Amino acid sequence: MPKTPHDPLYYHARRAVLHANDTGISHLQRRLRIGYQHAIDLRHALRGDVLEHQADTDTWHIRAEADRHTDFLLEEKLAQAARLIGSAKALVIAAGAGMGIDSGLPDFRGDEGFLRAYPALGRQGLCFQTIASPPAFEQVPLTAWGFYGHRLNLYRATAPHAGFGVLHAWDQRMAQGCFVFTSNVDGHFQKAGFPTARVHECHGSIHRLQCTAHCSGEIWPTADLHPQVDEAACQWQGELPHCPRCGALARPNVLMFDDWHWNATRSQQQRMLLDMWLDSTTAPLVIEIGAGRAVPTVRNFTRRMQQRGSALVRINLREASIHNPDAIEIALGAREALERIQQHLAADI
Numbered sequence: 206m207p208k209t210p211h212d213p214l215y216y217h218a219r220r221a222v223l224h225a226n227d228t229g230i231s232h233l234q235r236r237l238r239i240g241y242q243h244a245i246d247l248r249h250a251l252r253g254d255v256l257e258h259q260a261d262t263d264t265w266h267i268r269a270e271a272d273r274h275t276d277f278l279l280e281e282k283l284a285q286a287a288r289l290i291g292s293a294k295a296l297v298i299a300a301g302a303g304m305g306i307d308s309g310l311p312d313f314r315g316d317e318g319f320l321r322a323y324p325a326l327g328r329q330g331l332c333f334q335t336i337a338s339p340p341a342f343e344q345v346p347l348t349a350w351g352f353y354g355h356r357l358n359l360y361r362a363t364a365p366h367a368g369f370g371v372l373h374a375w376d377q378r379m380a381q382g383c384f385v386f387t388s389n390v391d392g393h394f395q396k397a398g399f400p401t402a403r404v405h406e407c408h409g410s411i412h413r414l415q416c417t418a419h420c421s422g423e424i425w426p427t428a429d430l431h432p433q434v435d436e437a438a439c440q441w442q443g444e445l446p447h448c449p450r451c452g453a454l455a456r457p458n459v460l461m462f463d464d465w466h467w468n469a470t471r472s473q474q475q476r477m478l479l480d481m482w483l484d485s486t487t488a489p490l491v492i493e494i495g496a497g498r499a500v501p502t503v504r505n506f507t508r509r510m511q512q513r514g515s516a517l518v519r520i521n522l523r524e525a526s527i528h529n530p531d532a533i534e535i536a537l538g539a540r541e542a543l544e545r546i547q548q549h550l551a552a553d554i
């Protein structure tokens with residue numbers, strides 16, 4: 206590791222020089238959007254680490270011994286995240302679809318991921334938005350339940366990846382505890398040991414059912430439901446799940462597309478618990494994981510938390526911004542980021 210730099214742009218500058226093999230001041234100015242004097246100072250700071258200055262010709266060169274392999278900018282961000290976690294008293298975990306991918310769960314972002322997971326639906330000309338919508342349960346109920354039945358089986362059979370265990374260990378060290386806000390419907394935070402009363406599933410849960418006729422407002426667990434699905438055709442086999450009260454078709458208690466009849470009662474109760482917990486804590490640290498801009502619910506929540514004074518660590522493989530001064534943004538997958546932050550944390554203790 207190079208000497209601890211005082212300039213927050215040090216590692217950005219280091220990376221910019223090595224990436225482009227360019228030691229010029231104008232290059233640094235352009236890449237980092239900084240003034241002339243700032244670029245001069247940064248180049249001097251890099252001397253002995255990646256740069257050397259030849260006095261007789263007044264030229265700058267990249268040192269042959271410069272470490273080009275370690276991404277120090279990333280390491281510094283991981284270390285900063287570890288320091289924040291080490292000193293936090295309360296933690297909010299805000300998780301989106303990227304959290305589930307490392308457990309081997311399919312990603313429905315973009316039609317490509319969806320069609321790879323459900324080729325039979327592609328052959329029927331059905332996209333994710335069509336099958337994950339209330340009309341699908343009226344028009345093609347065996348197919349709609351084939352899709353959700355398969356997902357229920359898959360989420361039940363899949364073990365949450367090691368990153369969940371890392372988060373659960375951080376939960377244990379928080380004096381004021383931890384709360385999960387997630388748009389995932391897989392129930393994996395509870396499976397990983399997080400208490401039910403500390404998880405807010407803002408899009409519902411695939412492990413709960415509701416009536417499509419909205420007879421009573423009841424939400425009931427899927428414990429007795431054991432889906433038999435013809436996976437090659439994505440078709441439900443046998444009797445479809447029904448509402449125990451009125452006998453109408455049942456559906457997952459999951460927020461779908463254009464879903465005006467999602468029963469939000471359970472999710473709202475979870476939200477109330479979250480708000481009560483937030484009132485009892487002071488600016489908890491927020492770790493946002495795998496939450497994209499396409500479904501902005503989780504990002505909107507973390508933005509509100511920042512407005513309330515929370516610090517933010519954002520883990521996002523595809524949509525991290527390296528120049529955001531308001532957050533530590535880490536462009537890695539969920540599991541790798543969490544495990545590497547944990548390594549820094551363990552080294553600090």
Ligand SMILES: [Zn+2]
Nearest residue numbers: 416420448451
């Ligand atoms: Zn009913």
